[in-house]
Amino acid sequence: MAAPTYDDVLAAAKRLGPHVQQTPILESSLLNKWLGHRILFKAECLQTIGAFKLRGAVNMLARCAEQNRLPRQVVANSSGNHAQAVAYAASLYNIPATIFAAQSISPVKAAATESYGAKVQCYATRSEADQAVQTAAADPDTLWIPPFDHPDIIAGQATATHEALLQTGPVDAVFAPCGGGGLLSGAVVSTQALQPQAQIIGAEPEQANDASRSLQSGTIESLSSPPDTLADGAATPSVGEHTFGFLQQLDDFYEVNEVQIAYWTQWLQHLLKLHIEPTSALSMAAVTAWAVENPTPKTALVILSGGNISAATMQKIWQQDYLLQPPNLTQQDDK
């Protein structure tokens, strides 16, 4: 399969039109004052199902519909936003969906997935769920909607950045978090086409730094065990063949520690009044470093990936009071 092009993104944007929200761009005057730059946030947490993931799943199915090859059923492996995205996308086409999840899936996410009409099948571990989905997908009437490493998925996720850049006009840099790399790969395709002068910068948890290590070694590296990170949306064990090619075109990439993740989740919730998930806050450690490196005022776009958070994670995020300690920007140089 060829890598997705900007034409694929334009086709995806057209397909998604009736099914996906145009999410707003928000900013905080206080944050802009602190950083000395204008930071524009694309609020994909306000997307239907609460995350950008809907874009890829709907694009894949809508393309099948266009080509008259809709499957009898769809399957997917996910314990997170992709599960809800596939469940909702399948419901748009009245196709039964089964989600293969690790039993560690949060009951709230499982309930949301089921509320869109999908069946959730739980397995002891993530890799057992990944195995089971492959077996199920061997059925010729079944379509597997993969979480990130497919041209249709990447083109769908790319519409988030595409839509945002049309809303904001010119920006100097685009930031997005990295799990499997679908959102960030889409940011590369859309930004290179629409605003080729803009930098594209990624971030992932230090505790799940497979992408960072892969970019350093030049080959795809995997996490050896499930990572312990607040940013569950970026806990993917490794990036894919398709996404890795795009990630290698990034201008910069940051590893973010757990304190920074909790700190920026608090502050973004407080400043933007959005219930963003910790994965959405990853970009801010990169933004603050970029802010210090750029002495003249610039404009950045930050893609907020989603807003699906368990109560347990909310407790962890708010157990310290970071709102009393606005950012010491120079500290960011130490990372």
Place this chain on the structure above:
Amino acid sequence: MAAPTYDDVLAAAKRLGPHVQQTPILESSLLNKWLGHRILFKAECLQTIGAFKLRGAVNMLARCAEQNRLPRQVVANSSGNHAQAVAYAASLYNIPATIFAAQSISPVKAAATESYGAKVQCYATRSEADQAVQTAAADPDTLWIPPFDHPDIIAGQATATHEALLQTGPVDAVFAPCGGGGLLSGAVVSTQALQPQAQIIGAEPEQANDASRSLQSGTIESLSSPPDTLADGAATPSVGEHTFGFLQQLDDFYEVNEVQIAYWTQWLQHLLKLHIEPTSALSMAAVTAWAVENPTPKTALVILSGGNISAATMQKIWQQDYLLQPPNLTQQDDK
């Protein structure tokens, strides 16, 4: 001073135009399914300064500007959203502002108020701050912007409901929380003018039930001591002469306990992906009771008042996991 009329609301809406955001209407398909009704939320937490309060403060000053009687300085007594609203409104007209607050003001709210250019003066108690503002307001060059009991403030707050009803079209009921009663009085003026068939329903904390007791006794009752409630925006010790007249025209009024407040703050943050403050969740106890009483599907508008929350309050809200227990609607009948 005469009570504000719908003409005053229309004039306020025109004045506010350039200074105030048109906030979006959001809804949750899952919540609609649970309740069997369509619930539309006016997201005033996404208003500049994070709350509807900006509308009243700007209306009062913009009216002064129209009449060429802008003061040399403004003062206000508040430890909450009104402080930030007055600070921001004064900055629009380059007028120095001083906020008289109880020293229990959260450091984050004080910092936000100062970030808009105002001076914050702290007093041991709320009543000492209320005393001090009256002394300061005796100066003829100084304008006191009261928190709720003034026709310009009520007309300004009324633009939130006015704007919402133009966005939603016909609804069957309008819900808003009650602190001093400014937002709810505005809801009465705007709803009676635009959609006179719609019910208007208020809610306040059981722990700060002065308005409820006042409505029962027919005279304004006051809280005897500062209330212990998560809904700090509704902790006002008593309603005012102007607002009481409007509150007496409500179709229904509910007292809401602290468990319900925490429960619905969690769920609204989770479902709407908005960082709403507990005061915004008060209406939901009333909505669920209304939902049970109405057997056929109806449409309700809920005004979400704001999104300014301290970390300490976030900790209290999320210390239990209510997301695992979707609402038992019949329980609401026991109140």
